Amino acid sequence: MSTSQFVVVGASAAGVSAAFALRRAGATGAVTIVDADPNLPYERPPLSKSELGGPAALRPLRPASDYADAGIELLLGSSVAEIEPGRAVHLADGTALQADHTVLTTGVRARRLTVPGADLDNVLVLRDAADSAALAARLTVGGPLVVVGGGFIGLELAAVALERGIRPTVVEMAPLPLLGVVDRPVAELVHRRHHERGVELVLGTTVERFVGHGAVEEVVLADGRRLPAATVVVGVGVEPRDELAVKAGLETDRAGIVVDCHGATSDPRVWAAGDIASQPHPALAQRGRIEHWDAALRHGEAVGASAAGVPTAYTDPPYAWSDQFGTTYQMLGRRHPGDTLVLREDSGPERLLAFWLRDGRLVAALGLDAGREIGALRRIVGAAPAVPAPLLADPATDLRRLAKELRAAG
Ligand SMILES: Cc1cc2nc3c(=O)[nH]c(=O)nc-3n(C[C@H](O)[C@H](O)[C@H](O)COP(=O)(O)OP(=O)(O)OC[C@H]3O[C@@H](n4cnc5c(N)ncnc54)[C@H](O)[C@@H]3O)c2cc1C
Known part of the structure; x- marks a missing residue:
């Protein structure tokens, strides 16, 4: 049984399941989850699907009473500025929380393009509830929508836009959508399904710049084509939110925070789980991130148990889903x-x-x-x-x- 004080940074799939796993594994000391997002922890997948912008898009992971019942404190709307392994977690407002153990579940951020005009108004990304609400508002305004990136999020958004009467254009660098995830015959089928329903896919080219006066008006492609745009959503992958780990001197790699099969980082008093973890999962050819909701839940659960003294490895096959049309x-x-x-x-x-x-x-x-x-x-x-x-x-x-x-x- 652990009497240590735990602070979990990040109140999403991995962080919430780690906190409850700590309790289930017998942790009796204080457990606090901190997140910069002010909302009661919610599911991220509905943010890019048919529910986008509606009341069902902000689906709580658990009711508020669950946290109170388990003796887990939620500090929402609070950014963590620094961690001191084995000692404290420092919030941006200057508050210090005592932490014998810290669990980092800081996830990833949406990658932005660095081309000219990328900071124009209405060039959006989609990662959290605020992004989803901003995009829903733009879809209500209407006008041409350009989605940059033909991965799952880009394709889901294209489907949602079409359902709402906006014909989207998806710009994808590869010759087919989803080619990074599936083989050509499957990618061809996905392409056909979107094309037949009215999504315009511009393949094999990329964005050279965005043009507009204050707000985006046009997307100029590398092949010279110009696409009118009232709204652009950039869905071109993610970057690890590993700043706290780097500052604390923990080992990181290109994927994220390096952890062992139990989620321990290079400092035995700090753990990491979910999208931020560069993990040695048996399904991966080499250590890396698994960016799926179900994986973050299960990895968080295993790492929470390990942090409480019950070594547990997450080895289930990664599972993910996507809803389109x-x-x-x-x-x-x-x-x-x-x-x-x-x-x-x-x-x-x-x-x-x-x-x-x-x-x-x-x-x-x-x-x-x-x-x-x-x-x-x-x-x-x-x-x-x-x-x-x-x-x-x-x-x-x-x-x-x-x-x-x-x-x-x-
Ligand atoms: C729009 C969208 C749709 C998706 N759809 C699917 C899907 O259909 N199926 C699927 O399998 N996966 C889907 N995913 C992926 C899935 O949501 C992620 O894999 C999952 O959310 C990862 O959980 P996590 O807890 O590791 O990190 P995250 O969910 O990224 O949460 C990290 C949390 O840490 C907080 N944080 C970071 N730094 C700090 C700090 N310094 N201080 C305080 N708080 C901090 C953030 O605010 C955030 O709440 C989707 C993702 C998105 C964005």
């Missing part, structure tokens, strides 16, 4: 370059199941509106013995039964 995309595990793609034979424009094999073993899967199948695979991805590709490709194969058999054989 009423279709749910679900991804399980991580594909690496060189993995073999197997498409289910009945995959088509409205339905898709894709699998990735490495040395014959199932290491990743992606489904469109295939919750039942993806759910069945959750316990075997990355863990089961080799499975013949034709079995996966055959629509007649019952994946639940197959998963059961593989688990029994594994």
Whole structure:
């Protein structure tokens, strides 16, 4: 049982689940969660989906009473300026909180473009509730919308805009959207689905500058094209919020704060979890970030338990989802370059199941509106013995039964 005082920096998926895991693992000392965001901790995924701007977009992670019941203090609207490992956490307003152990769950920030005009009004990013409200207000005003970046957030926003009567243009540097995450046949299908519904995709080029008087009016592309724009959303990836760790002398790398399999940093009195952690997860080819909601919840939980003295590793296959035009995309595990793609034979424009094999073993899967199948695979991805590709490709194969058999054989 730990009587230490804990301060968790960041009240989102990883921080909140770490705090409750501390209590479950027997931590009896003070547990405080601090976040610069003034809102009761909320779910981030709805911010870019159909709920955008509506009351359902700010969905609390837990009711306020849960924190009080667990004896967890929430300090919201407070920025942390510095941590002193083993001693204190210093807030920007000068307050010092005693902290024997600190858990850093500071996440990532949206990357901004550095091209001319990037600071014009109505060139937005989307990371938190305030960003989401600002974007919703712009969609109400109307006018042409340009989304820079054809990743999940960019595609979700394009779908939401279209649902609200605004025809968006998505600018993507790669020849297809989502190419960094999935293989070409899957990316082609995603492209087709968006194109057919009316999203304009400008591929293989990038933004040279934004033009406007005070507010953005035009996006000038590297290939010379000019796109009219009343609003621009930049969704081109993220950067780790690792300043506190760097200042405290903790080991960091390009991905974030370096942690071991239990979330311990290079200082045994500081832990890190969620998007900010550069973690040695078995699904990754090398240590790095896993930027998914479910992973942040589970990693936070494992790291909270470890910090309370119950060493716990997060090894579940990473799971993520995305909603676009009423279709749910679900991804399980991580594909690496060189993995073999197997498409289910009945995959088509409205339905898709894709699998990735490495040395014959199932290491990743992606489904469109295939919750039942993806759910069945959750316990075997990355863990089961080799499975013949034709079995996966055959629509007649019952994946639940197959998963059961593989688990029994594994
Ligand atoms: C718009 C959007 C949609 C998404 N949709 C999906 C989805 O559909 N599916 C999916 O799997 N994933 C999705 N994600 C990713 C998912 O939300 C993240 O992986 C998850 O939020 C990571 O949780 P975290 O707790 O590690 O960090 P974060 O959620 O980034 O939280 C970090 C917190 O730390 C606080 N903080 C940072 N520095 C300080 C400081 N110095 N002082 C005080 N507080 C600080 C921040 O205010 C923030 O609240 C989405 C992300 C976004 C932005």
